[in-house]
Amino acid sequence: MKPAVGRRRSTSETRCERCTLQSLCLPLGLEVEALASFDAIIEHPRPLKRGQALMRQGERFESLYVVRSGSLKQLLAQPGQRDQVTHFHLPGEVVGLDGIAESRCYGSVVALESTFVCELPFHRLDELAEQVPELRSELYRCMSRELRNDQRMMCLLSGRTADQRLASFVLGLSERFRARGCSPNCFHLSMSRSDIGSYLGLALETVSRVIARFQEQGVLCVKGRELCIHDQAALVALAEEGVGRHSGS
Amino acid sequence: MKPAVGRRRSTSETRCERCTLQSLCLPLGLEVEALASFDAIIEHPRPLKRGQALMRQGERFESLYVVRSGSLKQLLAQPGQRDQVTHFHLPGEVVGLDGIAESRCYGSVVALESTFVCELPFHRLDELAEQVPELRSELYRCMSRELRNDQRMMCLLSGRTADQRLASFVLGLSERFRARGCSPNCFHLSMSRSDIGSYLGLALETVSRVIARFQEQGVLCVKGRELCIHDQAALVALAEEGVGRHSGS
């Protein structure tokens, strides 16, 4: 089921050089020449349809992927527990770093909509990183950033109320869309309420209810999966709100 | 307050070559020669006393550290929220990887007891990694492993009951002690109940109560901070226990 067929190298239209995600992506800061070398190792598997898997938990790890367009969710299955969403991946984000350690994919990654990715065979990437210090740094930075994000998430999950979690989630998405040149105030949620709930450690009913409450308060407006933030300041206040669980005084 | 004074290079007794943590530590798998180069960049700040900080959130990131003996906790301060424990670090574990991304320490790291560390100035480490592919791989693997652990933690925090969290926590520690050649069944908790609670997203009272319950059930035995596991199988069962929150059927 791996999209081995349909892979192809860069064409003029898929070149990094012309990619709008340059400012976010791995080859950030590479010289023209290095960028060309980087480009040369990229493969382009055929696009994924909604629900299709980019990788499956336990599969052999071969490549990193960068989302080119669309979005995906990462799922972790654990013994005696329902699958859990651990990440959502947006364009420009690197997928699969957690597979390096054991040469196995640590989670499954599934497209939430039609999704294009760039594939970076890891051994070739590492070879290139040996020669290009900037690429090496960027790889470190990328992993480090993800560590940082995961830690934030752990804090979110461990000490905060449903309202705070939802507010942080929405703000986080908003920020990520802004960085991608999309509207930070109105955007489309490609994931279901149930995905959001799983990700935030809440029941899907709670997600629904909190969204409804935010709407009543005029903080945002949701219709199906279209979301508009009306009062960002209020959302920030909701996310930080002094008194969550364990928050003390 | 940085322990700049008292740093010194390796002496015969601090050499990696003779270190009992070799099988766990970063230079894993290096040839004799590469190991010597690695050894040469290590510095040894003076030991930390209980409560002393190895790094403080927001400080400039310069070095990675490896715990040589003792243990530390990592704390993250967030606006309008009490500090939260995000990691406990045991001997052989690398500290500070999350600082690479922004060249700032992402959290504060504080000793839980008398603690020795090895300091690895990051720019020198990276220089060496350029020449030694094995070291590079090990660095990647190390970060990747941490990503994986953080994800496990996120799952723990988001979908599980207090009992499951505690049981997983104890099992995790047990496993880590085993890997370090210590008894996996009887060990010392260098962190307070409150630290454990913060780490697991529970009130310290809950930690105390759950431990008491486990004790009544004969699963383990705790006296102050000494812990003995009596029935590991039961603990595994408690950790996985089909029916947690969100677990569905």
Add this chain to the structure above:
DNA sequence: TCGTTACCTTGATGCCGGTCAAGCCCTTGT
């Protein structure tokens, strides 16, 4: 067009675990 299905919303109920409070134990310093 209709039926099927997946997704979402809203209500009612109950439990887990947070919070507050009181007291014990052990350590540390004078």
Add this chain to the structure above:
DNA sequence: ACAAGGGCTTGACCGGCATCAAGGTAACGA
């Protein structure tokens, strides 16, 4: 030796959120 303070335990109470349940809505295929 005693006082003081930090850490731990245990009890009582109650609130937030999971769970169960019952529709409503939208998308899709026949």
